[in-house]
Amino acid sequence: MAVPILGRTNFFSGAAGEIKVAVVGCGGRGTGAAVQALSSKQNVKIVALADAFNDRLENCYSALNGELAERGLKESEIKAKVDVPESRRFVGFDAYQKAMPFADVVILATPPGFRPMHFEEAVKLGKHVFMEKPVAVDPAGVKKVLDAAAIAKQKKLNVVVGLQRRYQTSYRELFKRKELIGDLISGQVWWNNPGVWMKKREPQQTEMEYQMRNWYYFNWLCGDHILEQHIHNIDVMNGFKGDFPVRAQGMGGRQVRTGKEYGEIYDHHYVEFMYADGTMMNSQCRHIPGTMTKVDELLVGAKGRIFCGEAAIRDNKGKELYRFDKKQDNAPFQNEHDELFAAIANGEHKFNNAEYGAKSTLTAVMGRMATYSGQVIDADKTLASGINIMPKEYSWTAMPPTVPNADGFYPIAMPGKTKYF
Ligand SMILES: NC(=O)c1ccc[n+]([C@@H]2O[C@H](COP(=O)([O-])OP(=O)(O)OC[C@H]3O[C@@H](n4cnc5c(N)ncnc54)[C@H](O)[C@@H]3O)[C@@H](O)[C@H]2O)c1
Numbered sequence: 001m002a003v004p005i006l007g008r009t010n011f012f013s014g015a016a017g018e019i020k021v022a023v024v025g026c027g028g029r030g031t032g033a034a035v036q037a038l039s040s041k042q043n044v045k046i047v048a049l050a051d052a053f054n055d056r057l058e059n060c061y062s063a064l065n066g067e068l069a070e071r072g073l074k075e076s077e078i079k080a081k082v083d084v085p086e087s088r089r090f091v092g093f094d095a096y097q098k099a100m101p102f103a104d105v106v107i108l109a110t111p112p113g114f115r116p117m118h119f120e121e122a123v124k125l126g127k128h129v130f131m132e133k134p135v136a137v138d139p140a141g142v143k144k145v146l147d148a149a150a151i152a153k154q155k156k157l158n159v160v161v162g163l164q165r166r167y168q169t170s171y172r173e174l175f176k177r178k179e180l181i182g183d184l185i186s187g188q189v190w191w192n193n194p195g196v197w198m199k200k201r202e203p204q205q206t207e208m209e210y211q212m213r214n215w216y217y218f219n220w221l222c223g224d225h226i227l228e229q230h231i232h233n234i235d236v237m238n239g240f241k242g243d244f245p246v247r248a249q250g251m252g253g254r255q256v257r258t259g260k261e262y263g264e265i266y267d268h269h270y271v272e273f274m275y276a277d278g279t280m281m282n283s284q285c286r287h288i289p290g291t292m293t294k295v296d297e298l299l300v301g302a303k304g305r306i307f308c309g310e311a312a313i314r315d316n317k318g319k320e321l322y323r324f325d326k327k328q329d330n331a332p333f334q335n336e337h338d339e340l341f342a343a344i345a346n347g348e349h350k351f352n353n354a355e356y357g358a359k360s361t362l363t364a365v366m367g368r369m370a371t372y373s374g375q376v377i378d379a380d381k382t383l384a385s386g387i388n389i390m391p392k393e394y395s396w397t398a399m400p401p402t403v404p405n406a407d408g409f410y411p412i413a414m415p416g417k418t419k420y421f
Pocket residue numbers: 024025026027028029030050051052053056057092093095096109110111112114132133134162163164212228
């Protein structure tokens with residue numbers, strides 16, 4: 001029985017021209033994005049897979065085949081949609097370079113540390129891109145993405161970044177009505193929840209393999225949760241403001257998630273971001289079980305407020321000015337792919353999300369640098385700093401940039417001692 005997981009029935013009804021896709025980073029999101037690409041109305045075909053690890057790649061291949069089988073496609077039809085023979089399945093740190101040439105569009109869904117080099121390669125090869133957020137983990141990576149974004153624009157490549165609130169109807173409807181609150185003067189943004197998965201160290205692993213498997217807890221791979229998750233909320237405020245903060249200062253630490261298995265990242269951050277016109281964004285993110293869960297944005301204007309999670313707008317006296325019926329909301333992950341693949345099929349150049357994706361990445365990186373150092377962090381100085389936290393060499397025996405001490409604990413940033421400038 002065909003179960004269209006994403007509720008779409010128009011699987012084959014696309015344009016005649018085939019759009020070939022390579023997936024780089026075949027984990028949860030890479031697999032999900034590939035399904036969404038296949039579920040767009042266009043004639044999409046997955047032609048190559050690339051992952052650092054063979055088991056992750058094979059799981060993705062099986063999941064894509066399984067998804068189409070569940071939708072009732074025959075074996076030959078599945079093969080036509082997921083046409084990835086062994087010769088187009090690539091494993092290792094250089095897998096991306098081998099997979100990309102086969103595609104028109106590349107899906108970039110590795111941990112974010114690799115995004116700048118993968119995006120740069122995709123643009124060099126003239127590919128359209130869907131890439132997950134964040135788009136880098138450090139200032140040097142942000143700069144690389146901004147430079148590649150400028151070239152992508154010249155080459156008229158469509159680039160969509162997985163900051164999906166920008167593709168969500170409720171947010172778009174609120175955005176259309178943002179003048180109801182007058183000038184935006186401040187905002188509160190939250191990503192507070194119990195936290196995410198952790199992968200235990202296996203005895204045979206090299207340090208590089210361990211960190212690659214347990215990537216969430218290492219900054220060169222993940223950038224800390226203020227970047228990896230909270231970027232969504234930060235980007236909402238940046239989007240409504242139409243600008244990006246020039247300064248950040250804040251505080252944070254690790255109070256609960258202190259074990260060596262949690263690498264080097266903090267479990268809470270609180271940051272004040274300031275825009276050039278003095279507008280403030282107060283940002284908090286926490287990964288601590290048993291505390292208040294809240295993932296939301298509140299935008300405060302001179303005349304009223306936008307409550308994003310509620311999808312409502314009220315004036316300063318509390319009178320409701322607008323409410324979007326959330327039952328009518330779309331599936332934004334799907335919409336990202338619907339809009340991207342439609343633009344490509346129609347030969348249009350519509351999306352250059354890499355620029356705002358990079359700038360919101362920089363905002364969150366500044367937040368991390370502010371909480372780690374306790375210093376005021378300036379955006380221009382940060383971008384110009386060239387700070388690069390990536391490894392010098394990529395191999396399973398190379399040493400990652402952060403290594404544990406004799407007891408297995410990693411160095412943790414310490415406000416007052418950690419310095420960037
Ligand atoms: N938009 C969203 O709401 C959303 C949701 C989930 C994840 N994401 C983003 O998607 C990205 C991936 O997250 P995930 O949850 O799928 O993680 P995951 O661990 O499930 O998948 C990552 C995959 O990338 C592979 N990989 C690592 N380094 C690689 C390299 N150099 N070359 C090729 N493959 C490599 C890993 O082996 C793994 O299979 C992250 O940036 C994350 O922030 C976005």
